[in-house]
Amino acid sequence: MTTTAMGEARAALSGARRVAVLTGAGISAESGVPTFRGAGGLWRRFSALDLATPEAWADDPGLVWEFYDYRRRVMADKAPNAGHQALAAFEARLAEAGRPFTLVTQNVDGLHEVAGSSRVVHLHGSLWRVRCVGCGRESENRDVPITPAYEGAGDPGADVVGRGFGPEDLPRCGCGGVVRPAVVWFGESLRDEDLRAAFTAAAECDALLVVGTSAVVYPAAGLVPHAKRGGAVVIEVNLEETPATAWVDHHLTGPSGEVLPELLAP
Numbered sequence: 001m002t003t004t005a006m007g008e009a010r011a012a013l014s015g016a017r018r019v020a021v022l023t024g025a026g027i028s029a030e031s032g033v034p035t036f037r038g039a040g041g042l043w044r045r046f047s048a049l050d051l052a053t054p055e056a057w058a059d060d061p062g063l064v065w066e067f068y069d070y071r072r073r074v075m076a077d078k079a080p081n082a083g084h085q086a087l088a089a090f091e092a093r094l095a096e097a098g099r100p101f102t103l104v105t106q107n108v109d110g111l112h113e114v115a116g117s118s119r120v121v122h123l124h125g126s127l128w129r130v131r132c133v134g135c136g137r138e139s140e141n142r143d144v145p146i147t148p149a150y151e152g153a154g155d156p157g158a159d160v161v162g163r164g165f166g167p168e169d170l171p172r173c174g175c176g177g178v179v180r181p182a183v184v185w186f187g188e189s190l191r192d193e194d195l196r197a198a199f200t201a202a203a204e205c206d207a208l209l210v211v212g213t214s215a216v217v218y219p220a221a222g223l224v225p226h227a228k229r230g231g232a233v234v235i236e237v238n239l240e241e242t243p244a245t246a247w248v249d250h251h252l253t254g255p256s257g258e259v260l261p262e263l264l265a266p
């Protein structure tokens with residue numbers, strides 16, 4: 001990252017009335033949050049691709065819950081980093097100035113809220129919400145373990161054989177239906193209201209900040225051109241160049257925990 005790039009990006013942000021931000025796995029990885037995607041990211045012998053699917057749920061909901069219960073448990077010692085905090089402080093400053101701000105995230109860990117961000121669009125749902133497969137009701141749920149039966153479960157070791165949770169062990173809604181994690185699984189559609197909020201923010205913003213996501217996978221791949229067409233300046237913060245780097249207005253290379261505090265400082 002050059003000082004010039006940083007200065008130009010700062011100038012673009014301060015000249016923008018409406019700001020939108022899209023964050024992805026990169027910003028949470030700096031807090032040590034595992035995604036269970038890619039090399040080395042396994043839980044037992046599974047990757048997220050094996051368990052974060054409607055097929056896995058249909059096959060063994062008890063195992064899927066054991067995986068998510070583990071992911072929720074892991075969050076206990078994870079904290080927002082300087083990047084999350086810089087975004088929250090930036091949002092507060094813009095709010096004081098009456099400048100609209102929308103934070104759209106692909107992350108399900110909730111660290112933006114822990115850092116103090118208040119307007120967050122969760123494109124991929126949240127680890128901390130559940131949805132009833134019977135009545136469809138969605139609610140916040142912070143129980144760890146998710147039910148008493150899961151106490152002490154979730155060992156991620158490669159050779160662990162699952163305990164085999166049955167229907168009686170699963171978390172349930174008031175209506176009696178089983179609840180599932182309210183996250184968007186592979187093969188599922190993003191929720192219309194979240195997509196609409198994200199695309200509206202991209203269309204209306206004067207500056208779009210893309211942090212820790214490669215911007216080639218939907219919906220990021222759609223949001224960035226959408227913002228450009230609407231006349232926004234696009235600033236990318238990533239550890240490395242991405243396929244979008246060639247045509248964003250400003251690319252800042254580095255960990256978001258280092259780049260964002262400088263970029264978003266008053």
Ligand SMILES: [Zn+2]
Pocket residue numbers: 132133134135136137173174175176177
């Ligand atoms: Zn229900």
